Amino acid sequence: DVKVTQSSRYLVKRTGEKVFLECVQDMDHENMFWYRQDPGLGLRLIYFSYDVKMKEKGDIPEGYSVSREKKERFSLILESASTNQTSMYLCASSLTYGGYEQYFGPGTRLTVT
Amino acid sequence: AQKITQTQPGMFVQEKEAVTLDCTYDTSDPSYGLFWYKQPSSGEMIFLIYQGSYDQQNATEGRYSLNFQKARKSANLVISASQLGDSAMYFCAMRGSGGGADGLTFGKGTHLIIQP
Numbered sequence: 001d002v003k004v005t006q007s008s009r010y011l012v013k014r015t016g017e018k019v020f021l022e023c024v025q026d027m028d029h030e031n032m033f034w035y036r037q038d039p040g041l042g043l044r045l046i047y048f049s050y051d052v053k054m055k056e057k058g059d060i061p062e063g064y065s066v067s068r069e070k071k072e073r074f075s076l077i078l079e080s081a082s083t084n085q086t087s088m089y090l091c092a093s094s095l096t097y098g099g100y101e102q103y104f105g106p107g108t109r110l111t112v113t
Numbered sequence: 114a115q116k117i118t119q120t121q122p123g124m125f126v127q128e129k130e131a132v133t134l135d136c137t138y139d140t141s142d143p144s145y146g147l148f149w150y151k152q153p154s155s156g157e158m159i160f161l162i163y164q165g166s167y168d169q170q171n172a173t174e175g176r177y178s179l180n181f182q183k184a185r186k187s188a189n190l191v192i193s194a195s196q197l198g199d200s201a202m203y204f205c206a207m208r209g210s211g212g213g214a215d216g217l218t219f220g221k222g223t224h225l226i227i228q229p
Contacts, residue, residue: 031214042117042204045216058216090158096214100146104158 003027004105006091012111019078021108023091029103030096032074034058034066037088037107049074050096081112115140117205119220126227132192134223136205139186144210147188148217149179152202161203164188200227 007022025032031050035043035058045058047066055066063085067075074093078085088109092102116139126132138147149161164172164179172179180189188207192199202222208215 033216035216035219040221042219042221043206043217044219048214048216050214056216059218088156092158094214100208101148101160101163102217103160104150107156 004091004093004103006089006105006108008108009106010109010111012113013078013081014113015082017078017081017112019081019110019112021076021078021089021091021110023074023076023093023105024072025074025091025093025103026072027093027103028071029093030071031094032068033092033094033102034064034074034076035090035092036060037090043090046076081110083112086110086112115142115145115207115209115218117207117218117220119205119223121223122221123224124226126195126225128197128227128229129194132195132199132225133180134190134192134203134205134225136188136190136220137186138188138205138207140207140209142209146208147179147181148206148208149177149188149190150204150206151199152204152222154201158204162190195227197227197229200225 004025033048034046037043049068065077090107091105094102118137145166147164151159162174176193178191205220206217
């Protein structure tokens with residue numbers, strides 16, 4: 001069974017802090033993704049990675065960066081958190097071939113005060 | 114650019130009735146895929162069904178079927194014999210020609226409530 005885990009379910013940070021959100025998958029998937037979910041907006045793609053040390057910008061990368069040093073781990077970094085980054089953050093992973101389904105983690109609800 | 118439109122922000126349906134959730138899409142990719150995900154109040158995203166743009170037949174998975182009309186660019190989800198446990202947010206999403214390496218573009222979702 002595919003499992004995608006995220007380091008925290010709930011996180012509260014102050015404006016200006018550097019924030020790390022961690023995601024780990026255990027199914028040897030090549031691709032990993034970070035989305036944010038806001039009411040009335042659905043999910044929007046922040047960044048994704050198709051291989052170790054590779055990254056691609058999604059639709060809303062501003063204010064975020066990512067790191068993928070190992071295949072199973074994909075980190076989202078908020079360099080200087082702002083209140084408009086208060087959101088639910090969802091990590092996902094997928095294979096490149098043989099099935100296109102993305103498997104999602106449970107999400108991290110981040111509040112920036 | 115890809116776009117997904119879900120025009121029903123919320124729906125109330127009587128238990129045991131069939132439900133159709135609307136989804137239209139726009140893309141310039143000749144090859145693409147369409148997904149439906151369910152998100153209960155607990156928050157996890159649950160994959161329901163997938164349709165590839167070149168698939169000849171409509172996808173089905175148990176009580177879920179995808180009514181794919183390529184010329185109309187629509188990919189509606191049909192849930193037969195609805196159950197109370199079907200109450201959730203439902204998201205339509207698409208990927209482009211990059212296959213599994215593509216990020217998904219999501220619609221804004223439909224909040225489905227099944228009434229006893």
